[in-house]
Amino acid sequence: MKPSISSIVHDAGQGLLEAAGPNIGSALNQILNRLLGWPFFVATGYASDSEGKKTDIFDTLIYTTSKSCSGDKPLGVQADNLACVIDISESMTLERLRTSYEKIACAKRLIKSPAPHIPGASVTTITLGIALALRGAVPIENLAEELDTLNRRHPCHEWLDMIVMLSDGIINYGAQLPGERQIADFLPPAEGALAAYIPPMYVIPIIRPTGPFTFNKMCAFLVAHLGIFSPGANLPNWAEILDGVPKEGITRYGYQYNLSGQLVPVPRQFYEDRYLPPRPVRIENSRGSLLCTLQFIPWQDGGVILLRGKFPLEAILSFLDKKGLDRRGFINRPDGQISHVLPISQTDFVEMLQRIQRQSRMIVSADKTKLIIEKFADEGSSSPFIARLFMGIFRLRELVFTDPDKRAEFDKSYDFIIMTLLNTRKTAQEILRILAEHVRKVSQGEIARVHGHSIQIDETIDKELRKEVESFLNSTARVIKGGMQDVTEILQVSVGFVFQKPEIFEKGVLALEASDPPLAAYLREVRKWSERLLSARNAVEHDGWMLPKVRYMEASGAIHIEEPQIAGQRVSEFVEFMMDRVSCFVEEVTVHCLQARIPAGITITELPIHQRETDRPERFEVTLQSGGKPVWTIAPHQSTFEEV
Numbered sequence: 001m002k003p004s005i006s007s008i009v010h011d012a013g014q015g016l017l018e019a020a021g022p023n024i025g026s027a028l029n030q031i032l033n034r035l036l037g038w039p040f041f042v043a044t045g046y047a048s049d050s051e052g053k054k055t056d057i058f059d060t061l062i063y064t065t066s067k068s069c070s071g072d073k074p075l076g077v078q079a080d081n082l083a084c085v086i087d088i089s090e091s092m093t094l095e096r097l098r099t100s101y102e103k104i105a106c107a108k109r110l111i112k113s114p115a116p117h118i119p120g121a122s123v124t125t126i127t128l129g130i131a132l133a134l135r136g137a138v139p140i141e142n143l144a145e146e147l148d149t150l151n152r153r154h155p156c157h158e159w160l161d162m163i164v165m166l167s168d169g170i171i172n173y174g175a176q177l178p179g180e181r182q183i184a185d186f187l188p189p190a191e192g193a194l195a196a197y198i199p200p201m202y203v204i205p206i207i208r209p210t211g212p213f214t215f216n217k218m219c220a221f222l223v224a225h226l227g228i229f230s231p232g233a234n235l236p237n238w239a240e241i242l243d244g245v246p247k248e249g250i251t252r253y254g255y256q257y258n259l260s261g262q263l264v265p266v267p268r269q270f271y272e273d274r275y276l277p278p279r280p281v282r283i284e285n286s287r288g289s290l291l292c293t294l295q296f297i298p299w300q301d302g303g304v305i306l307l308r309g310k311f312p313l314e315a316i317l318s319f320l321d322k323k324g325l326d327r328r329g330f331i332n333r334p335d336g337q338i339s340h341v342l343p344i345s346q347t348d349f350v351e352m353l354q355r356i357q358r359q360s361r362m363i364v365s366a367d368k369t370k371l372i373i374e375k376f377a378d379e380g381s382s383s384p385f386i387a388r389l390f391m392g393i394f395r396l397r398e399l400v401f402t403d404p405d406k407r408a409e410f411d412k413s414y415d416f417i418i419m420t421l422l423n424t425r426k427t428a429q430e431i432l433r434i435l436a437e438h439v440r441k442v443s444q445g446e447i448a449r450v451h452g453h454s455i456q457i458d459e460t461i462d463k464e465l466r467k468e469v470e471s472f473l474n475s476t477a478r479v480i481k482g483g484m485q486d487v488t489e490i491l492q493v494s495v496g497f498v499f500q501k502p503e504i505f506e507k508g509v510l511a512l513e514a515s516d517p518p519l520a521a522y523l524r525e526v527r528k529w530s531e532r533l534l535s536a537r538n539a540v541e542h543d544g545w546m547l548p549k550v551r552y553m554e555a556s557g558a559i560h561i562e563e564p565q566i567a568g569q570r571v572s573e574f575v576e577f578m579m580d581r582v583s584c585f586v587e588e589v590t591v592h593c594l595q596a597r598i599p600a601g602i603t604i605t606e607l608p609i610h611q612r613e614t615d616r617p618e619r620f621e622v623t624l625q626s627g628g629k630p631v632w633t634i635a636p637h638q639s640t641f642e643e644v
Contacts, residue, residue: 005236006216006243009035013215017166020134025059025088028132032062035219037234039064040083040226047127049079049110056103060086062128062222064230079110083229084128084222092133092165094146101150104129105158115190118231124190126157128225130218132164139629140207144171144252147205148265151255156263161188164218168627169209169601172221174249176202177331177338178297179306183249187225194261197329198341200297200304202256203263206249209601209624213245220245248399248599250622258300259343278346281353283311284363291362292316292336296349303349305339313337319355321348381616384642385425389587390418392618393594396604399622400491400597410490417483417586424475428579431468434461435572438550439561448552448559455552455559466547469566472575473537476582480530484586491593498523499534518634519592525636529581532567536574547571583641591620592634598622605629609643619644 003011012031019027025044032042045061048054062084063077085107087100108127115123136143143163151159163171174183178200186203210217220241227235255263280293292309294316307313307330317328317339329340344352357364381387393414401407438461442448447459485496493516497508505527512520539545548564566574595604605623612618623629637644 004243005240006245009216009219009241010213010244013166014212016215017134020090024090024134028060028086028088032060032219035236036062036223036226039066039230039233040235041065043075045075045077047077047079047082047085047107047110049112051111053110055085055107055110058085058103058107059088060084062086062226079112079127080125082107082110082127083226084130086130086132089131089133091135091137092131092143092163093137094142096133096137097131097143097146097163098150100131101147101154101160104131104160105154108158112191114192122190122228123231124188124225124228126188126190126225126229128162128188128222129160130162130164130222131160132166132218134165135167136165136627140165140169140171140624140627141250141252141629144205144207147171148253151263152265156255157188159188159263162218162221164214165627166214168211168214169207169624170214170217171205171207172217174204174206174251176204176254177333178202178304179338180333183251185221185224187221187228190228194257198257198259198261198302200299200331200338200341202254202266204251204254206251207624207628208246208249209626209628210246211601211626216241216243216245246599246601248602250602250624256300257341259302259341264300279367280306280308282365282367283316283356284365286361286363288363293367294353296346298346299341301343302341303344303346304341305349306336307338308336310336313339316352316356319352319359320344321351382614384617384619385583387617388619389421389583391616392620393587393590395618396591396594396598396620396622399599399602400594410487413483413486413490414590417479417487420475420479420483421583421586424472424479424582425579427468427472427475428575431465431472431575432572434465434468435563442552442559442561445559450554450557450559455554457552460550462547462549465550465564465571469547469571469575470540472578473533473540476578477534477537479582480585481534484589487590488593491590491597493519493593493596495523495589498527499530516596519589522588522592522634522636526581526585529578530585533578533582536566580641584637584644587619587641588634591632595632601625603628604632606632 012035016024016027016031029042029044036042040062042060042062044057044059046055046057047061057074061077061082063081064083065081085104087103089096089100108129110127112125115125147160147163161172173186175186176183183204183206208217220238223235223238223241226233227238254266256266258264278296280295282293283291285291290309292307292311295306297304297306305313305316307316313330317330320328320342321344328342330337331340353364356362379386381391394411397407397410401410441459448455448457481499488495497505500508509520509523512523547566550564551562553560553562563570563572565571569577591604598604601624602622603625604620605628606620607618620632623631625631
């Protein structure tokens with residue numbers, strides 16, 4: 001049976017990994033010469049243009065030629081024939097990336113003749129630039145950050161198109177339209193393609209965990225570009241090369257085209273985690289039937305209009321002021337149309353709506369959908385509790401549950417945990433407030449005084465404190481026994497044995513040690529404190545135990561209080577300790593179980609505290625299984641929630 005093109009390219013990539021050392025360039029060129037057909041040839045060499053500009057020598061040049069080429073000496077290629085340059089290294093450091101970037105930018109600056117006009121075909125003259133290494137010397141996320149830094153210093157036509165770590169993965173760009181989730185690979189646009197209009201797309205660097213299929217991804221990307229560099233060329237099917245290549249990716253930031261055709265960073269305030277877009281506007285006919293909805297999306301130095309419905313956007317854009325007419329145009333989507341980037345503002349959009357209302361029989365009305373904004377908590381995303389236990393968990397679960405029904409099942413169970421935990425924390429804070437306020441009043445003599453040999457107390461807290469402690473014990477028990485058992489069951493892990501009798505616990509943890517030793521070790525530590533917590537809760541529920549009363553003592557004329565104890569620990573210390581342990585338990589066990597189900601090639605890393613964003617200090621983020629940041633492993637610890 002003839003092997004598929006995907007398996008041929010895969011095997012070639014594995015062979016390339018074995019060709020470490022000075023022969024890697026030669027090995028790559030031989031592979032690509034076998035893969036690519038007429039009129040392309042691959043060799044070591046340099047390129048020059050009609051103005052005498054010349055590049056450094058590249059291990060790999062891909063160019064068009066009508067001649068048979070051979071020989072070991074680097075050859076010179078005319079810029080017009082140059083389709084791609086690949087700069088090769090064994091190990092990719094930050095300094096090596098900077099060097100490759102500048103070397104490739106020089107090749108992209110070469111002057112080329114205008115693209116030929118071929119009826120019915122798209123043609124590009126752009127030189128593709130790839131930096132290839134066998135492996136990365138630093139985490140691939142660091143390379144992505146450095147790529148962003150370099151991009152901000154260069155015009156987008158000089159940008160590096162792809163970073164390849166042959167043993168681990170790839171960084172390249174994806175394109176995404178407003179309001180859509182799908183991201184497609186982004187190839188640099190042809191020279192002059194942006195002169196007539198600016199596309200309404202986000203250009204997003206994507207870290208891809210392609211692993212042993214990394215060479216396939218690189219070749220498919222290369223072949224897609226070559227197909228429009230030389231239409232009609234004898235090339236393999238790029239889609240077939242991608243067979244078996246993982247589709248997952250990690251995104252970090254994004255760019256947009258401005259009206260000058262330059263890619264610039266998307267302003268942070270417009271990222272989806274902090275931007276609430278304006279409500280759509282309804283366009284109705286004279287009978288009140290909906291024709292379409294319109295939504296204005298701010299876009300660098302202009303704006304984009306998103307239409308949903310079957311009404312033609314062209315008819316709507318005719319109501320724009322003259323300054324917006326010269327660049328009007330749109331992209332058809334399954335549920336509507338998206339305009340090109342227009343030189344308009346929110347004010348111009350409103351004025352367009354007013355013209356529609358005045359100059360046509362159409363009716364402009366506000367969206368009738370009621371948007372309900374509910375207060376979730378008295379703190380925002382800058383709180384580690386909210387950022388880590390709410391935002392962070394839900395961000396990770398999106399990678400695991402792509403099916404909406406399964407995601408909803410997880411969300412329902414986890415919502416019980418987070419809401420109960422919020423109430424539990426509020427109860428813990430109230431217990432500490434009651435005690436602190438009572439100590440203050442007693443010490444300052446507001447509610448306590450000494451009369452001879454007796455102490456007179458005018459205000460007690462025993463009843464209130466007992467009520468709050470009982471609530472705290474019950475709610476923490478519900479979180480760890482009920483809520484976490486439900487969540488972990490959905491994630492195909494059972495932790496119920498932790499809260500059973502000693503013999504059941506020991507049997508369960510021994511079985512877990514065979515399949516998941518880190519979690520087993522962690523749960524042994526959980527058993528120590530949870531047993532104390534549940535024993536106290538059971539004493540209240542089943543034995544009628546009540547928190548002892550506050551005791552008062554006099555020494556040298558001053559009155560002091562002695563806090564009641566739970567399980568041999570002062571109530572304030574017990575509550576603080578248990579609240580902290582439960583918070584760590586919820587976060588760490590949930591993240592560990594999610595980590596086990598994240599798509600292959602991706603895993604979870606822990607951000608050091610000093611590297612977390614101040615306005616969203618999430619503790620965990622995704623990384624590549626191989627070539628990324630250090631993989632987080634669950635482990636027992638004594639650090640507090642704020643310290644990890």
